[in-house]
Amino acid sequence: MSRVVNPVLDLPFDAQPDPDEFIRAAMEWHFSPDTGSPYWLERAKTLEFDPRNDIKSHDDLKLFPNIVNELREVRAQDLVPRGYGDAPEIVGVFESGGTTGAPKRVVCLSDWLDRMVAWSNANLDAHGFPRGAHWLGITPTGPHIVGRLFARSAATHGTMGHTVDLDPRWVKRLIAEGRPEQADAYAEHIIDQAAFVLRTQDIGVMAITPPLLERLARRDELVDLVNRKVRAIRWGGTQMDADTRHLYRTEVFPDVTLYGHYGSTTILGIAGQRLGLTDDDPCVFDTFSPYVTFSVVNPETKRVVRYGERGQVVMNHVSKALLLPNNLERDLATRVAPLPGNIGDAVADIAPVTHFEDEAVIEGVY
Template identity: 45%
Template structure:
């Protein structure tokens, strides 16, 4: 990580622990820390000294998360998917928009059209991804189309053994999507691998997507190498197919363009200005390139400071592309259980 990011870490930590600008959440924790965050946190490596506070995001009053220095800025509240328990909440002002602007440029590098209308077959409501996709569409002057999509209900159905009802629900989603696709000019389809598989299993709907959509973006759940190959080469050869990794806490990490020597079809890259992702072993040590490790996240913005968050995913560490200092992430997989909780996935 560069010295610029180290400077960003020092400035952001000082902001969050200044009584005039910091949030009640972090200011209330300063006395319990066994170090002085302003004096002792000098580099990105020092972020591991902080505790992982992400579990507290399930219950903390969201007003405590808003920095005092940004009280005049409008904020929205978004929730995680609730896969591992009660949802975690974040506050979003302007910082995520800057991240999305950077991600949009990366997607255009892959061939996603700069303009056009979007169809989002994924969560909206309290989930930040819906707002993210809406902003992507608006940045290119496009219209944002979506359908009602409740991933928590699908997870409940799957977890209780009612997979037939989950399949019926997916069919309901696809019927709504088909209505939009038949009547509207859609350039970009954004959805999840399971929904794409369901689309491909319906010949008429599949041909409708192939005939109209210029880019297919997938995310929200992992996809194996063979699934990605099939999407790119067999099911949607006419379109740009690209993945976006991310979640409420970390933001978005779009797929980067392929490089000579890549052994993975899809390599993700996190936002280098605010997001540091390390892949670590069970002892917390960073794994070597080509090795699999658990995702350790540090989000460092003036709005949200989330250091040392151990995520529920693992990935393979990939060396930075030429001209970059940011590691790539490949072959994302979800840990099947955390503590006493078994992780149930449905369509997101």
């Protein structure tokens, strides 16, 4: 049986809690001996502050050390808050892409996935995605949360989801080992599988990564199939530059809704493309505030840059299910003012750094 929880942590997905009240409630939940996770209760002993007393606002999250590298070795069960009781409803244990070494690992609980998908589905509605369509997912599955997000979105916003196997770590390994021709052959194999589905099924929504969408767009037959059948494309996983996005929207897939998302395993979710952007606007991403928030900082000083300036993305996840604050990501972005009522930053013009944690960053197909 789960412990008593402050109602502010269980509000409907479309309710906007007071951000400071929310942060204080989250600190009480994650650092109380009865409700906090074994990991954070032990880690708190090493902190130079008391989270229950000293973390009172979103801005205070920067006091936390960046602990994501510890997630390479932490036992998954130690990340689950005790407040969920003896039989927590766990959706899955998910891992980062392994772009910069051994993957980091997080646990996703059912109530968080329900909340994240409800928010995402509302965004899809706002962007004109058809309800009840059949979906095709050309995205990673396995230990990658994007696969579970796809499956839940396809089932709740659509009717059913068709999937294609995709192992992005294999592609990255091939590229790192100087075997680009094998990486190329594998990517073409992925598109071959997608072609079988597009030819035979009534696909109305497609989820795909930008590198694979580019490969698909090289095949005239598949472009024709997409334009004839698919009403909306959700892309994400790697960046899409403004020129490519403009080309897709105006020439390649002119009548197909194109909607992007930007996310990370370590936030257990995604940020969504801002509504109302023109073909010439940069692609701005807004977070699911106050649960997922970004800041854009100078890589050297870690100070927030001005709006319109570029910096490195810092991500925070604060929910009843997980606490993962102050995570310096491997991405650069332009800082954009958030939507009214949101806390943290919106971001645009996402691009990876060339090196992160002393490792070369290889994106491949995801």
